[in-house]
Amino acid sequence: MFAMITPLADLLLSPDDMAAVDRDAAASGIDSYQLMEKAGQAVAASALRHFPEALRYVVLCGPGNNGGDGYVAARALRQSGVEVGLFHVGDPRRLKGDAARAFADCPIEGEAIRNYAPRPGDVAIDAIFGAGLSRPVPDEVTAVVARTAEAEVPVIAVDLPSGVDGRSGHVLGAAFHAERTVTFMTRKPGHLLLPGRDLCGALEVFDIGIPARIVRAHSDGMIAENTPAQWQEKIPSAGTDTHKYKRGHLVVFSGGPSATGAARMSAMAGLKAGAGLVTIASPEDAMAVNAGMLTAIMLHTVEDDASLREWLADRRLSTFVLGPGFGAGEKARRFCLALADRHLVLDADGITSFRDDPQILFDAFAEGPTRLVLTPHEGEFARLFPDIAADGALSKVDKARAAAARAHAAIIYKGADSVIAAPDGRVLINANAPPWLATAGSGDVLAGIVGGLMAQGAPAFEAAAAGVWLHGLAGQRAGKGLTAEDLVASVTPF
Known part of the structure; x- marks a missing residue:
């Protein structure tokens, strides 16, 4: 292990390790839905802060907890008074756990992601897959990645641009090229390894309140940023x-x-x-x-x-x-x-x-x-x-x-x-x-x-x-x- 205690900001956790952090945080008594709430609110705040000129914020939600963060962000953006479009992968009525609750709490009626047609003035929030993806993105997501890039729509990625492997930084078929990425607690190797690092754009690491001891418990202390x-x-x-x-x-x-x-x-x-x-x-x-x-x-x-x-x-x-x-x-x-x-x-x-x-x-x-x-x-x-x-x-x-x-x-x-x-x-x-x-x-x-x-x-x-x-x-x-x-x-x- 490294001789000094690695600052949390320098620590790198694999997607699997970060999933274990989330599970242990919930097992410790922390309200996991409140963690999702903080994550989605952070994404909405970043969108409003960095893209105040947007005519429409388009939230693209996936079939898991990354999508749950997106539903929270969509609700927060609507509450701020801006126009919000919502598009989802799969049937959101089949979501489970916190993601299902986030969908139920979101007042915006969404459409299938294949229906998303970029418009001038859009800013897209990519909450489809995040860091946990381990297989090539499906064709309908590949098509949206291509349309979004062709229309030069700015993208904010939640956790990691969908299509980027959080472990290796490799592109799994296709991936969004984000202008900004908002991740939580600490980074993954894919945030620093190429081409993932370039596809993330500017990276924000937001503390959603998981105790550092839980995060560190799932780090073997053997990998970090070179500082x-x-x-x-x-x-x-x-x-x-x-x-x-x-x-x-x-x-x-x-x-x-x-x-x-x-x-x-x-x-x-x-x-x-x-x-x-x-x-x-x-x-x-x-x-x-x-x-x-x-x-x-x-x-x-x-x-x-x-x-x-x-x-x-x-x-x-x-x-x-x-x-x-x-x-x-x-x-x-x-x-x-x-x-x-x-x-x-x-x-x-x-x-x-x-x-x-x-x-x-x-x-x-x-x-x-x-x-x-x-x-x-x-x-x-x-x-x-x-x-x-x-x-x-x-x-x-x-x-x-x-x-x-x-x-x-x-x-x-x-x-x-x-x-x-x-x-x-x-x-x-x-x-x-x-x-x-x-x-x-x-x-x-x-x-x-x-x-x-x-x-x-x-x-x-x-x-x-x-x-x-x-x-x-x-x-x-x-x-x-x-x-x-x-x-x-x-x-x-x-």
Whole structure:
């Protein structure tokens, strides 16, 4: 579990866990209909607050409790004096429990959802399925999704846009693209994982009054949003007695004379992240190129694995980055395996070098504390973990978690929704990365930041998570149109 108590706002519960929270809240004596009442009222308030110009609020109600929230919202909107249209999936007279009561209390006569024809000035409230959907949406809902999108009707989703899997963020056939989503108590992974995150629009988390102890009882504490609260206490901070050797020595391997830039980007990022010393390990034929471009970063000749092993007699060389611009192949494999007793961030070409036999890599780092950080993007992930990548039933969280356990490594499964996983099952989903981070050299900078944090003594998982977050923060600071050079300049340590 995460060392600190995760704030409720950062917690992520699966749809099944949230359903269990609702059941336990009712069993504890809390009036479950009053919870539905608060949820529906919150949705109505959001609609009126953010879309006061609407000529008609159209509430689309499903066959379960999400629909019940919709019937409450429709009643609240009617009571406020605005025009309300109501359309339902299935026969609402067959609803049960709180949803049946919400339908009975709603004074608006609804129509079948197939009859909804968007009009100019409509704002739609999607209360059809929410987060609990596990199968493709029915054809009549697919048709409404298409008509609503074609008419450019703004959508407010209740809990999660219908058609988005709350566990994985995947689209189940078709899904509304909401401008706003109102969810309750805490979020689901599908609120942060793509494409679900984009389909949610602006997200509001509304406290409907379920005690935090009940919510936390159904969280295993193993998954959350990637924020400083999850790892900051494990990231070393500089004290008054610090010196460069206490802040660690990071080594970044350079490629040949025509492929040195990536290593320099990584090295400078590690230095900016707080490493006390950074050295580029360069082949002889690239020494002149690197020397002409380096100032604060040191340079050391490493021609082959024999010279590497000789240099490794210096135990102060604790942390290494291998991959950026290095070239894939036998040399990368030999260097990596020579570093099995050190801390290693393996990126890019380093990852690809093990595509034919990844188990050699995993076996080398299998014993003892986690020392290896892998930073694959989608394609590199599939090279190391082809069976996991091909399993369509797994979410990105599931895949990263399985990969971390197999490799005994901290995994940064990169993307706009990067997932960071530890071998013990802890997972963080990152959400602070701006889209303009997708640029050449961005991954090299990330590898260097993670390496710089590990060199200072941060554990592999916490260094990986903090590195991803700092990388996103640097991207925000650098702004649109950034280059990798801009990104490095925007990296700041804690």
